[in-house]
Amino acid sequence: MKANDSPAIMSRPVSIAYTPDSDDAFYYFALETGRLDSGQFDCSFRSDHIMALNGAAREQRYDVTAISSVAYPELADRYRILSVGTSVGRGYGPVLVSRRYASIEALRGRRIGVAGTATTGGFLAKWAGPQSELVEMRFDLIADAVAAGELDAGVMIHEELLYYPRKGLRQVADLGAVWCERTGLPLPVGLNCISRRFDLDQSDDMCDLIRGSLVYALEHREAALRWACRFGRGDQGGCGEKHISMFANADSVHMPRDVRTALALLFQWMRKLGVSDHLPPIEIVDGSLRAGKRALAKVESHALV
Numbered sequence: 001m002k003a004n005d006s007p008a009i010m011s012r013p014v015s016i017a018y019t020p021d022s023d024d025a026f027y028y029f030a031l032e033t034g035r036l037d038s039g040q041f042d043c044s045f046r047s048d049h050i051m052a053l054n055g056a057a058r059e060q061r062y063d064v065t066a067i068s069s070v071a072y073p074e075l076a077d078r079y080r081i082l083s084v085g086t087s088v089g090r091g092y093g094p095v096l097v098s099r100r101y102a103s104i105e106a107l108r109g110r111r112i113g114v115a116g117t118a119t120t121g122g123f124l125a126k127w128a129g130p131q132s133e134l135v136e137m138r139f140d141l142i143a144d145a146v147a148a149g150e151l152d153a154g155v156m157i158h159e160e161l162l163y164y165p166r167k168g169l170r171q172v173a174d175l176g177a178v179w180c181e182r183t184g185l186p187l188p189v190g191l192n193c194i195s196r197r198f199d200l201d202q203s204d205d206m207c208d209l210i211r212g213s214l215v216y217a218l219e220h221r222e223a224a225l226r227w228a229c230r231f232g233r234g235d236q237g238g239c240g241e242k243h244i245s246m247f248a249n250a251d252s253v254h255m256p257r258d259v260r261t262a263l264a265l266l267f268q269w270m271r272k273l274g275v276s277d278h279l280p281p282i283e284i285v286d287g288s289l290r291a292g293k294r295a296l297a298k299v300e301s302h303a304l305v
Contacts (some may be wrong), residue, residue, distance in 0.1 A: 014043050017064070019049060019158065025230075053067060058195070072191060072267075072280060083285060087189040094121030094156060110153060120188075122264075139158055140160060
């Protein structure tokens with residue numbers, strides 16, 4: 001080796017998993033397509049439905065992963081919460097739909113399809129509704145099962161909460177709106193988490209990197225939409241752009257204080273209803289304060305919401 005040569009810096013491999021939906025894909029547009037330098041990290045990407053990702057997180061299969069917010073109490077010893085990439089509903093969220101029934105009360109004792117009992121939509125069906133039989137099913141199959149009469153109702157998540165009218169179904173209740181009305185707080189639907197195998201400095205760096213990817217997508221919205229709208233119901237579904245506006249916005253860039261308060265309340269309700277037997281410490285990775293403020297300033301100055 002020559003005197004002026006220096007050893008190559010090895011990038012750390014990072015496995016990133018997200019749901020096969022337009023808003024999650026939007027977060028990672030810049031990173032996954034190589035428009036943003038990943039620096040010290042060598043990122044690989046995997047997409048899977050939320051019930052599978054919740055299960056994979058129990059095995060700590062991915063370094064960074066999307067999970068249902070209600071899955072976190074079980075995972076707190078393995079993951080920290082990233083302040084970037086949170087899906088937040090302000091007056092909206094998972095939607096309870098049916099072909100025959102028009103009220104939550106009418107569904108007492110009925111079969112309700114959920115993408116998993118350990119998903120936020122599944123929890124809200126129990127929290128807001130009567131004693132019902134919750135039937136686990138992959139999220140994108142529930143609407144068809146309800147339309148066919150195999151289920152009495154179903155909880156729509158991801159783009160399904162916009163697409164279900166095309167299946168001849170009607171809204172019984174927007175469970176996210178019910179949460180917001182009863183609590184006066186937004187609904188933290190999904191979280192983005194990082195493995196505790198990463199130390200705090202590395203976790204902060206990854207938080208800044210993902211935040212940079214999301215801000216890039218917001219600044220280059222047209223290109224990012226073309227790419228991200230291939231996910232979910234795709235171009236034929238026509239739901240992608242609206243769904244991204246709902247769940248990939250300023251709340252996703254940096255988790256606000258009221259969302260953190262809502263997250264603590266959500267975990268309290270889980271314990272009260274016997275869904276979780278403990279209250280986990282809520283450890284949130286914020287990344288660089290300067291980078292976070294700069295990202296929010298960009299969002300606000302360009303009205304990137």
